[in-house]
Amino acid sequence: MIKPLDHILNVPVYKPGKPVEEVKRELGLSEIIKLASNENPFGCSLFVKKAVEREAVNINRYPDGGAFYLRKELSSFLEIDENQLIFGNGSNDILDMIARAFLDKNSEVLMFQYSFIVYKIVSLLQGATVKEIPVECDFSRNLEKLLESITDKTKVIFIDNPCNPTGFANKKEEFDEFIKNVPDNVLVVIDEAYFEYAKEHGVPDGLNYVNPINPKIPRKNVIVTRTFSKAYGLAGLRIGYAIAQKEIIEILERVRQPFNVNRLAQVAAIEALKDQKFVEFSVKENEKGKEFLYEEFEKRGIHFVPTYGNFIMFKVDDAKMVYENLLRNGVVIRPAFGLDNYLRVSIGTMEENKKFIEKLELLGFKCKI
Ligand SMILES: *Cc1c(COP(=O)(O)O)cnc(C)c1O
DSSP states (O other), X not given: OOOOOGGGGGSOOOOOOOOHHHHHHHHOOSOOEEOSSOOOTTOOOHHHHHHHHHHGGGTTSOOOTTOHHHHHHHHHHHTSOGGGEEEESSHHHHHHHHHHHHOOTTOEEEEETTOOHHHHHHHXXXXXXXXXXXXXXXXXXXXXXXXXXXXXXXXXXXXXXXXXXXXXXXXXXXXXXXXXXXXXXOEEEEEOTTHHHHGGGTOOOTHHHHTTOSTTXXXXXXXEEEESSSTTOOGGGOOEEEEXXXXXXXXXXXXXXXXXXXXXXXXXXHHHHHOHHHHHHHHHHHXXXXXXXXXXXXXXXXXXXXXXXXXXXXXXSOHHHHHHHHHHTTEEOEEXXXXXTEEEEEOOOHHHHHHHHHHHHHTTOOOOO
């Protein structure tokens, strides 16, 4: 049998949340609640659906590789130059471009323990060495520790802020200090997939490091990645983007596949951006769901990590048992990668949140107060 490159076999395999169709098929269930992939439980903007229908007649034609209209719309929305943007087939595509453009077997990559697993995958695929910085026992992350771990070989630092799966985020003041002190030969990737959910809670806006507004924080090599998969509700279309200095964007453009973002995704993203009301609604409902779940966890003595995203990580004695039992009851959540006693639940509609709690109750997690 033909063999791949040696290092490929040591790369962890990404395990997605189980798709609804698969659970239905395997367990013979007709009603499934999926709280496993941090998707928007409210769907997406109605304007998006209309635009996708309109665009369907053109799918025999290749998409615009440069995403002309979307670029215009997004650059004016973010108030940045058009040449500071690159689009990806999901922001995962951009993480992969970053690894391909900057990493090889001589490079070292830094990230915190329990970061989004894709950073490790794309880095190891390039043959790079990955160093994971331990988090504190409450899952908080010490950015000074990260600075101290930088060596001459460090090329890229990946930080998900907020972090998936823990939900933790570093505050603006900590990040200011970190960026100020990061060396000029290191590239910092700030993954802001949950920015829309987190931005009112004291987290930094990475754009302010790409285009510095504070004279005390000089410009460093920073790439901010964001996505339409979460608050905008377009996970199934696959579209994300990155913001950086134009020189860095030019480098990434060299490794981007020519037609990486499809037609439907481009028109959908334009309409999604224009409908900020839908995003605001989603964020507000997420806050309500978060408070509800916090309260229900507290009542039942279930330990959880306060979250800045649209998901909550919580602790149980036997995570595998709880996960499988919920699955059999038609509620799909997610084991927290690398954390044996923890599970991650996405915040759903209030109806879904209540169903999830009901099923937990059936497993013996009764109210203690
Ligand atoms: C969901 C998520 C993404 C988004 O990936 P897409 O490819 O844009 O769907 C990126 N980073 C983190 C940390 C995530 O949780």
